[in-house]
Amino acid sequence: xxxxxxxxxxxxxxxxxxxxxxxxxxxxxxxxxxxxxxxxxxxxxxxxxxxxxxxxxxxxxxxxxxxxxxxxxxxxxxxxxxxxxxxxxxxxxxxxxxxxxxxxxxxxxxxxxxxxxxxxxxxxxxxxxxxxxxxxxxxxxxxxxxxxxxxxxxxxxxxxxxxxxxxxxxxxxxxxxxxxxxxxxxxxxxxxxxxxxxxxxxxxxxxxxxxxxxxxxxxxxxxxxxxxxxxxxxxxxxxxxxxxxxxxxxxxxxxxxxxxxxxxxxxxxxxxxxxxxxxxxxxxxxxxxxxxxxxxxxxxxxxxxxxxxxxxxxxx
Numbered sequence: 386x387x388x389x390x391x392x393x394x395x396x397x398x399x400x401x402x403x404x405x406x407x408x409x410x411x412x413x414x415x416x417x418x419x420x421x422x423x424x425x426x427x428x429x430x431x432x433x434x435x436x437x438x439x440x441x442x443x444x445x446x447x448x449x450x451x452x453x454x455x456x457x458x459x460x461x462x463x464x465x466x467x468x469x470x471x472x473x474x475x476x477x478x479x480x481x482x483x484x485x486x487x488x489x490x491x492x493x494x495x496x497x498x499x500x501x502x503x504x505x506x507x508x509x510x511x512x513x514x515x516x517x518x519x520x521x522x523x524x525x526x527x528x529x530x531x532x533x534x535x536x537x538x539x540x541x542x543x544x545x546x547x548x549x550x551x552x553x554x555x556x557x558x559x560x561x562x563x564x565x566x567x568x569x570x571x572x573x574x575x576x577x578x579x580x581x582x583x584x585x586x587x588x589x590x591x592x593x594x595x596x597x598x599x600x601x602x603x604x605x606x607x608x609x610x611x612x613x614x615x616x617x618x619x620x621x622x623x624x625x626x627x628x629x630x631x632x633x634x635x636x637x638x639x640x641x642x643x644x645x646x647x648x649x650x651x652x653x654x655x656x657x658x659x660x661x662x663x664x665x666x667x668x669x670x671x672x673x674x675x676x677x678x679x680x681x682x683x684x685x686x687x688x689x690x691x692x693x694x695x696x697x698x699x700x701x
Contacts, residue, residue, distance in 0.1 A: 386619070386620075386646045386647060387646065387647060388644050388645070388646055389644065389645055389646070389673065389676075389677060390643070390644050391639070391642045391643060391644065391645060391676060391677070392624065392640070392642065392643050393643070394624045394625075394643040394659060395659070396625050396658065396659035396660050397625055400625060400696060400697045401625075401628075401658055401660050401662055401696050401697060402660065402662070403660045403661060403662070404610035404611075404612045404660075404661060404662060405610070407610060409595055409601050409604055409605065409608070412462075412604075412605070412608045412609075412610060413439055413441060413462055413463060413608065414462070414463045414464055415462070415463060415464045415465050415610070415611045415691070416461075416462040416463070416465055416608040416609060416610060416611055417459060417460065417461060417462065417465060417608070417609045417610070417611055417613050417614050418435060418459075418460040418462065418583065418588060418607060418608055418609070419457060419458075419459055419460075419577050419581040419582050419583065419609070420432075420435065420446075420457075420458045420459070420460045420582065420583065420584075420585070420588075421455070421456065421457070421458075421579070421582035421583060421584045422450055422454070422455055422456060422457075422458040422571075423455060423584070423585065424452070424453045424454070424455050425452060425453070426452060427449075427452050428446045428448075428449040428450050428458055429446070429449075431446065431458060431460070431585070432444045432445055432446040432458075432460050434585055435460050435462075435585070435588060438585070438588050438589050438592055439462065439588070439592060441462060441463050442463070443462075443463050443464075443466050444460055444461065444462055444463070444466065445460070445461045445466035445469045446458055446459060446460055446461070446469065447459035447460075447461065447469045447471070447472030447473070447574065447575075447614075448472050448473070448475075448477070448545070448574050450571060451550070451569075453569075454569045454570065454571060455569075455570045455571070456479075456570040456571035456572055456579060456582070457571045457572060457573060457574045457577055457578065457579050457581075457582060458571070458574070459472055459574055459575075459577055459614070461611070461614070462608070462611075464611075464691070465611040465614070465691075467689060467691070468611055468614050468615070468666070468691070470666075471575070471614050471615060471618065471653065471666070472545075472574055472575050472614070473545060474545050475545060475574060475575025475576065475617065476525065476542060476543065476544060476545060476573075476575065477542070477543055477544075477545060477547070477571060477573060477574055477575075478540070478541070478542045478543075478571070478572045478573035479540070479541050479543075479549050479569055479570065479571050479572060480530075480538070480539070480540045480569075480570050480572055481538075481539055481541070481549060481553075481566055481567070481568055481569040481570065482536055482537065482538055482539075482566075482567040482568040482569075483536070483537045483539060483553045483556060483557075483564050483565070483566055483567065484535055484536055484537075484564060484565055484566075484567045485535045485536075485537060485557060485560060485562050485563070485564045486535070486557065486562050486563035486564060486565075487535070487562040487563070488534075488535060489535075489560055489562050491532050493560065494529065494532060494537060494560070495529060497556060497559045497560055498527055498529055498539075498556075500559065501524055501527050501552065501555075501556060501559075502524050502525075502526070502527050503523065503524060504521055504522070504523050504524075505521070505522055505523075505524055505552075505555075506519050506520070506521055506522075507519070507520060507521075507522050507547065507548060507551055507552070507555070508520075508551070509548055509551065510548060510550060510551055520546075522543065522544050522546060522547040523543065523544040523547075524541060524542075524543045524544075524547065524552075525542040525543060525544070526540070526541065526542040527539065527540075527541045527542075528540045528541075536567065540572075542573075549566060549569055550565075550566045550569075552566075553565055553566040554566075575617060576616055576617040577613075581609075583606075583607045587603075587607060588607055590603065591603040591604040591606070591607045591608075592604060611663060611691070612657075612661060612662070612663050615655035615663060615666070618652075618653055618654060618655040618666075619645075619646050619647060619648035619649075619652050619653075619654050619655070619669065619673075620644075620645065620646050620654065620655045620656075620657050621637055621642050621644070621645045621646075621654060621655075621656055621657065621676075621684060621685055622642070622643050622644040622645070622657045622658070622659055622661075623637060623641050623642060623643065623656060623657070623658065623659075623664065624641055624642075624643050624659070625658070625659065625697050626641070626697075627641030627642075628658055628664055628692065628696070628697040629694060629695075629697050629698050631656060631664050631665055631687055631690065631692075632664065632665075632690055632692050632693070632694040632695075632696075632697075633690075633694055634687055634690060635687065636667070636670075636683045636685065636686050636687050637656055637667065637683070637684050637685040637687065638681065638682065638683055638684065639676060639679055639680060639681055639682055639684050640680075640681060642676065642684060643659060644659075645673055645676050645684075646673065647673045648669045648671075648672060648673050649669065649672055650669055650670065650671065650672055651668060651669060652668070652669040653666060653667075653668065653669075654666070654667050654668065654669050654685050656685060656687065658692070658697075662692060663691050663692065664690070664691065664692045665687050665688070665689060665690045665691060665692065666688055666689045666691070667685040667686050667687045667688050667689075668685065668686045668688055669684070669685055670682075670683050670684060670685060670686055671683075671684050
């Protein structure tokens with residue numbers, strides 16, 4: 386994502402703090418864990434386990450996984466739970482095994498597979514969190530990795546809200562053989578991939594090591610600053626003198642912007658300090674081209690404030 390400069394500015398080191406300079410306590414208060422969810426618990430139960438391990442009062446998750454599905458489950462900690470919305474529209478990637486009910490030629494399987502790439506219509510399963518009506522979803526990629534007898538190993542990248550279990554049954558209907566999902570693992574949620582994952586046991590070990598031996602090494606690998614969650618979003622970086630007003634809910638006007646990335650109107654936008662701290666989340670009122678050419682006007686409507694007022698209050 387290209388960064389453009391509107392008003393060159395520097396940040397005063399006396400105020401605020403770069404996310405990588407936060408203490409472990411501050412990370413736990415405003416952080417993210419990419420959990421390698423085990424099979425068995427619900428997503429809510431998994432986030433509850435993390436909450437108890439870290440001895441905090443609040444934890445959330447970004448994008449539910451069925452109990453038997455494993456893999457990438459973003460867990461938001463304490464004051465970062467209000468950020469879970471940033472994952473709702475992000476794409477997902479899965480690796481799974483589909484079991485076909487009757488023997489069928491590999492050539493036909495691969496022919497049918499091509500018809501499930503692009504925009505498809507899906508009826509959510511009976512037990513789902515959304516209204517059961519036909520809706521359009523997009524399959525970005527659908528690769529068959531291996532076929533052994535009636536079991537098909539596949540990788541699929543898709544729009545948020547796509548039901549992979551239903552994708553498998555629809556595939557079986559298209560084959561006229563029937564099919565169902567045997568196993569599934571999520572390998573990516575939005576921009577968070579499984580190489581960032583840690584298990585519940587990892588989290589427990591990291592917390593114990595920090596608490597009993599004052600060793601922060603492992604827990605700093607496990608817990609990311611909450612800013613990790615907005616890496617994929619369009620951004621504006623605001624000047625120190627603008628931060629306090631935004632912390633009180635003011636919208637971001639062009640004179641307060643130091644730098645910005647490409648954006649379209651109505652995009653969700655991360656409002657950042659020049660130390661790369663997340664100040665707020667907002668909605669773009671202009672495109673990046675508008676910001677570049679105009680001297681005034683509201684660029685981003687502030688929606689949710691995350692930085693506490695007062696951190697930059699005296700820097701006016």
